[in-house]
Structures are given as C-alpha cells and as structure tokens.
Amino acid sequence: MEKNELLKQADSRMEGAINSFIKHLRGIRAGRASPEFVEPVQVEAYEQRQQIARLATITTPDARTIVIQPWDKALLKNIQKAIVEANLGLMPVVDGNLIRINLPSLSEERRKELIHVASKYAEEAKVAVRNVRRDIIADLKKIEHISEDEVHSLSNKLQTVTDDFTSKINKILEDKKKEISSI
Structure with missing residues (x-):
C-alpha cells in the first residue's frame, strides 16, 4: 500500500472512531x-x-x-x-x-455516573484513535523503498492527526458533560 493511501486510511478510521463515540453518547440520557x-x-x-x-x-x-x-x-x-x-x-x-x-429525574449522583460513562466512552475512542496510529505506523515500516527518515516524518504527521482527533474527542466530551450537568 502507498504511504498517501495509508494516511488517508488513518484519517478515515479515526473519523470512524469519533462517529462511534458520538453514537454512544447519544445513548446517554441528558434530557x-x-x-x-x-x-x-x-x-x-x-x-x-x-x-x-x-x-x-x-x-x-x-x-x-x-x-x-x-x-x-x-x-x-x-x-x-x-x-x-x-x-x-x-x-x-x-x-x-x-x-x-x-425515566426518573436525574439526581446529582446519577449525573456524575453519566459523566463517568461518557468519559469512559471518550477514553475508548482515544484508544481506538491511538490504535489506528500504531497500525498505520507499522504498515509504513513494511513499505519497501522508504527511508527511516521518511517513516519518521510520516509518523510525525500521523501524530499531529492523532492529536487533532484526540482534541475533537475532548471537545465533544466537554459539550456532553455540560449538557448532562445543565439539566
């Protein structure tokens, strides 16, 4: 597989992790x-x-x-x-x-439990994103005719993409926490 294809695949798979995270959050009662x-x-x-x-x-x-x-x-x-x-x-x-x-009214204790569940889903999404990064880096290393410097450079690019997706997950989580807390 070509290196540009691998980077596109990483982006697509990381986007899938965020979509799965959002789907899980929809199942958390907040209204x-x-x-x-x-x-x-x-x-x-x-x-x-x-x-x-x-x-x-x-x-x-x-x-x-x-x-x-x-x-x-x-x-x-x-x-x-x-x-x-x-x-x-x-x-x-x-x-x-x-x-x-x-559905009962949400108590303060239940709100804390829901925030904990949302945080657990966020951590699972972050792990999924990091696993994609790990897999793509391993695939990059398998490509013939690619130097170690190029692998290192692409790994740095991939880390930047991973950090961006992790930030998106954190932002979505914070929005959900506010939603749960403000009911």
Missing part, C-alpha cells in the same frame, strides 16, 4: 426520552446478540417514557434483562406485550 437511549443495547435473540432496534419498535409517547414493542413477543424477557444488564439506570417493566420505561 427528554429518546429511543437512542436503548437502541444500541445488545439482546440475546435467535442464538446471537442483536441491537434492540433490530428486534422491536421503540417509541417515546411523552418526555419521560420509552415504550419498546418487540415484533416477537417471546423476546420480552430477553430485552428487559439486556436493558437492566446494560447498566443505563433504567428500570424496564413488562406491560402486556410491550416494555415500558419511565
């Missing part, structure tokens, strides 16, 4: 009820793990309620269990053929 709180939760269904969004209709009939209606009623208990195990601070209740989640 009115949203299907995004539970959509990414993985449920054991049909001998594999799947997201709730692939197994049910998720609606928010009001600002404090999430309703999950599985297409297969046999999955009610699995979905309920997965939400509890996801440690989102939500208490799902089976109500006939659907699951109802009433």
Whole structure:
C-alpha cells in the first residue's frame, strides 16, 4: 500500500472512531426520552446478540417514557434483562406485550455516573484513535523503498492527526458533560 493511501486510511478510521463515540453518547440520557437511549443495547435473540432496534419498535409517547414493542413477543424477557444488564439506570417493566420505561429525574449522583460513562466512552475512542496510529505506523515500516527518515516524518504527521482527533474527542466530551450537568 502507498504511504498517501495509508494516511488517508488513518484519517478515515479515526473519523470512524469519533462517529462511534458520538453514537454512544447519544445513548446517554441528558434530557427528554429518546429511543437512542436503548437502541444500541445488545439482546440475546435467535442464538446471537442483536441491537434492540433490530428486534422491536421503540417509541417515546411523552418526555419521560420509552415504550419498546418487540415484533416477537417471546423476546420480552430477553430485552428487559439486556436493558437492566446494560447498566443505563433504567428500570424496564413488562406491560402486556410491550416494555415500558419511565425515566426518573436525574439526581446529582446519577449525573456524575453519566459523566463517568461518557468519559469512559471518550477514553475508548482515544484508544481506538491511538490504535489506528500504531497500525498505520507499522504498515509504513513494511513499505519497501522508504527511508527511516521518511517513516519518521510520516509518523510525525500521523501524530499531529492523532492529536487533532484526540482534541475533537475532548471537545465533544466537554459539550456532553455540560449538557448532562445543565439539566
């Protein structure tokens, strides 16, 4: 692979890490009820793990309620269990053929927990970005007909890109912390 292609690949993969981080942050409750709180939760269904969004209709009939209606009623208990195990601070209740989640007001303690979860997601995103840097540098070293000086120069460029993405992650995290704290 050519060195310019590797740098483009690094940028694309690092952007993917940020997009994944943003998607995880959307699942952190910081306002009115949203299907995004539970959509990414993985449920054991049909001998594999799947997201709730692939197994049910998720609606928010009001600002404090999430309703999950599985297409297969046999999955009610699995979905309920997965939400509890996801440690989102939500208490799902089976109500006939659907699951109802009433969102409580956020206490100061819960806000701190949510900020901690957001920080954990940020750290995972930073690790992903650093892993991309490590992989690309390893690939650069494998290219034939490239000098050590050129590898060093490209590694420095890659470090600058890594630092930029890390700064973006920190900015997104700070915005989310403010959102959680200001509710």
